[in-house]
Amino acid sequence: MAEDSGVLPPKENFSEWYNDILWRAEIMDVRYPVKGVYVWYPHGFSLRRSTYSILRELLDRDHEETLFPLLIPENEFMKEAEHIKGFEEEVYWVTHGGTSELDVKLALRPTSETAIYPMYSLWVRSHADLPIKYYQIVNTFRYETKHTRPLIRLREITSFKEAHTVHATWEDAENQVEDAIALYREFYDRLCIPVIISKRPDWDKFPGADYTIATDAIMPDGKTLQVGTVHHLGDHFSKTFEMTFEDENGEQKYAFQTCYGISERCIAALISVHGDDKGLVLPPEVSPVQIVIVPIIIKKRAEEVIEAAQQLEKELKDAGYRVKTDSRDLRPGAKYYHWEMRGVPLRIEIGPRDIDNGVVMSVNRYGEKATIERDNIISGIESRLEDFRDSMTERALSHAKEQIKFASNLEEAKEAVKSGVAIIQWCGSEDCADEIEKKLDVSVLGNEVRLDFIDNKEGVCPICGKPAKPAIVARTY
Ligand SMILES: Nc1ncnc2c1ncn2[C@@H]1O[C@H](COS(=O)(=O)NC(=O)[C@@H](N)CS)[C@@H](O)[C@H]1O
């Protein structure tokens, strides 16, 4: 599909680099004739599958996966006032079945609260039924009017993981919020992506929620990407949907809820945070191809080298690795270019001299070489992949730390947000946030920032002079 002609723009031209890499690394084809809707190439789909299997692994520890309908009847969708206000401009409606008009129009789920909670209301009877911890991974639809962008701002979100939990008390739901945050942190650690966790200001919380805790990644252009959110829903939705349970004393009580979502923005962050001028750089755990074997064919011993490569591929496959041998009739450099573009973490070169010396040459995606004894190839490969993953994490973390700057005044903050996130003092008032957003052309992303190198020491708001706490501000996607 993607011809290896032309050159990927340098990553510092991030917007062009991002658009180019989506087709050169065969992630997505953006030519589908509906705005904000895109097609997964098989390579991209394999990356999606490995990434979401990590998410499922973490969720399946104490959640159960379910599947609810896509279509939501208008009367259910319109029940929760806040929720409607938040989504009425974004929801798609189905009004006809064939040529006949539907008597009740149906929403395409923008998120599934109003599909799920009427059913939860039937299922929740007693405190013994609680907690409920279900999730689904589905496509959702939002009529985004801002600039749409593949993986980042879609009209069809193809990989929307949404968890919806039900609890007996507000505190139980609050503990669930903390569990969800820990799960998100672990998920992004597995993807070697540094994230900033903070509490969104009230005017930015999820429609119908008590509060929202967000997870933000910092993109190469310094703008942040919200890559996950956790919402404490209080009892707003349970009152709307009559979700009550009989408590230990036989009294009817409204339940308390949380919901938390991640979309394919996690893939956008994976591509953007780790990629470089040569293409994708992927953590071994999610890379569609983990190892590519490139036989170094010298005429007189070609047979022997091909045979050695096939034997090696078989051993690696039997050990469970996703491995390919590139024996195309191309010069080695063209092969290296092809697999580096696709983010393959480790390349194994094998030629006559290596066979004679009982070794193979391994080159990781950062170009770091090391020979591996042929006799303990599996443990050699395993440690090379682990070291590579660790260096991915270190590189991403040190880069993120450069992109996060303390600002003791708005001038410093204005400078800092050109390349990333500024940490400023903010009193928490909406008026001061408006002032800050106008002056700096940023978003006040939130406070109660959870970063180990930030001490949440009291300060003074640069606008009103009142006592303040650290908050993060940045340009955003
Ligand atoms: N148009 C979009 N394209 C891609 N990802 C999106 C889009 N809109 C939201 N997201 C992602 O989906 C996450 C969850 O969406 S949300 O509106 O914040 N939360 C919910 O919908 C809740 N019901 C949690 S399940 C967001 O944090 C964001 O990362």
Ligand SMILES: [Zn+2]
């Ligand atoms: Zn203030």
